[in-house]
Amino acid sequence: MAMPREPVLIRSIQFGLVAILFGTWWFVTQSSQKLMLLLPRPELVWREMQLLWSSGRLWAAATITVTEIVKAYVIAVVAGILVGFLVTRSKNLVRIFEPMLAGMFAIPLTLFFPLFVVFFGIGPDSKIAYAATYSFFPIALNTIAGFSSVDELYLRAVRSMGASSIQQFRHVYLPGALPVTLTGLRIGFFICIASVLGGETLAAAAGVGKSIALSAELMETARLYAWIAFVVLASVVLNLLALAAETRSERE
Amino acid sequence: MTEMSNTHVRLVRLALIVGLIAIWEFYARFISTSSLIAGPSDVAMAWWPKVMGEPRVRTAVGITLIELAVAFAMSVVFGMLIGILIGLTNIGRRSMYPIVLLLYGIPQAIILPLFVLVFGLGPASKIAFGFSHGIFPVIVNTIAGMRNVSPHLLAGSAAMGASRAQQVRYVIFPHMVTTVFAGLRLAMTLTLLGVILAEIFVSQGGIGFFTLLYSETFNPAALMALVLTLALMAIALNELVRLVEARFSRWKD
Numbered sequence: 001m002a003m004p005r006e007p008v009l010i011r012s013i014q015f016g017l018v019a020i021l022f023g024t025w026w027f028v029t030q031s032s033q034k035l036m037l038l039l040p041r042p043e044l045v046w047r048e049m050q051l052l053w054s055s056g057r058l059w060a061a062a063t064i065t066v067t068e069i070v071k072a073y074v075i076a077v078v079a080g081i082l083v084g085f086l087v088t089r090s091k092n093l094v095r096i097f098e099p100m101l102a103g104m105f106a107i108p109l110t111l112f113f114p115l116f117v118v119f120f121g122i123g124p125d126s127k128i129a130y131a132a133t134y135s136f137f138p139i140a141l142n143t144i145a146g147f148s149s150v151d152e153l154y155l156r157a158v159r160s161m162g163a164s165s166i167q168q169f170r171h172v173y174l175p176g177a178l179p180v181t182l183t184g185l186r187i188g189f190f191i192c193i194a195s196v197l198g199g200e201t202l203a204a205a206a207g208v209g210k211s212i213a214l215s216a217e218l219m220e221t222a223r224l225y226a227w228i229a230f231v232v233l234a235s236v237v238l239n240l241l242a243l244a245a246e247t248r249s250e251r252e
Numbered sequence: 253m254t255e256m257s258n259t260h261v262r263l264v265r266l267a268l269i270v271g272l273i274a275i276w277e278f279y280a281r282f283i284s285t286s287s288l289i290a291g292p293s294d295v296a297m298a299w300w301p302k303v304m305g306e307p308r309v310r311t312a313v314g315i316t317l318i319e320l321a322v323a324f325a326m327s328v329v330f331g332m333l334i335g336i337l338i339g340l341t342n343i344g345r346r347s348m349y350p351i352v353l354l355l356y357g358i359p360q361a362i363i364l365p366l367f368v369l370v371f372g373l374g375p376a377s378k379i380a381f382g383f384s385h386g387i388f389p390v391i392v393n394t395i396a397g398m399r400n401v402s403p404h405l406l407a408g409s410a411a412m413g414a415s416r417a418q419q420v421r422y423v424i425f426p427h428m429v430t431t432v433f434a435g436l437r438l439a440m441t442l443t444l445l446g447v448i449l450a451e452i453f454v455s456q457g458g459i460g461f462f463t464l465l466y467s468e469t470f471n472p473a474a475l476m477a478l479v480l481t482l483a484l485m486a487i488a489l490n491e492l493v494r495l496v497e498a499r500f501s502r503w504k505d
Contacts, residue, residue, distance in 0.1 A: 216365030
């Protein structure tokens, strides 16, 4: 589905809404002093954002968090695609393993986070292991779905024309399985980010999540909002990029 | 390869799980020297009376279930309400749906400390955080469900003189059910995720209190017993929503 250009009306409703939100925020914080503790003035948050940016604290925390996300994601992608591919080698294996993996994924794995901390410590390892485990499931499940959806007819056709198993993989399996597998990679990526940030908020020595939890503990609400604003901005940009990539690949 | 029968598949799956538990037991008993690895037998021994036999733990589990129930009910009611309001008009859907999706995409863990500041250390912050997780899949799937209704059926029923209320009851609602229930199942998982995240973050006497207690006193057997009990409850709740879903989409087949 190609995205049509939204008419001016839709865009103005969206921007109007955001403007009203910020306007209300500005307005209520100007009049009430009591609220200041939980809802700091927008200009104070803006100043904190500049401070975090220029003092290098944002980059120090972001480097740790992004490193954890990348490591966890690489582990999840390799393990997820490998397991997913191996399971689809036989229909019986799919019937045995698919429900088990799906059942595990329905459990909020956050439950197991304290175990990860006990085993891997308070450092980055526990966050990497936890996020890798969480994002492994959607990747494996979608790889299974992707490779299972490859039409048997095409396989028989290329086999009868004498395709080697490498050629079968390259020209039938891969293109057939790719769309669904990519969906799994996208879901896994966002779960990976959320898990690393969640894990850092719960128990960590450093990182963006830890900085957020710490500013809340110290009641530095302006700084807390500044951190949140940075993560929200990054997440909106990432989501828009993912959406744009998907729209493009669907058009092709 | 020949196709296995359903019973056969189940037997193999069972054997696999039993085998994994046996390997885990063997590893914990004979190979691992770490005190952090507790075998299945240790976990089973800790389960009763130390963990679930302890009234305070049972109360904590009860509190968590109540938090979950309240948050889930709020997610369903407000999610469907907001979803219907947005999905009712074309303009509403096209302007608001992208905003809902972007909000849904934000990793919510980052606002957890703020929720605790605003709603306090008690159950209120858990309910609020579970609600903020659970409401999004309900909104999104309600909007999606309303779009699923074929315009031919609407035109047909209108031609036969159905009122707007009758259209909602007999055409729109049955078609929404499947999509909405898929949303409810996801909402159940996410609400539980939110409640547990908030519990583990800070807790007074809830399950988060006990996971922290067992972690800090290095009691992996008790920790696993509690965590596995909650995981089994999560599976049971998920099955429950699935059964209700099957009941309401019976008309389809």
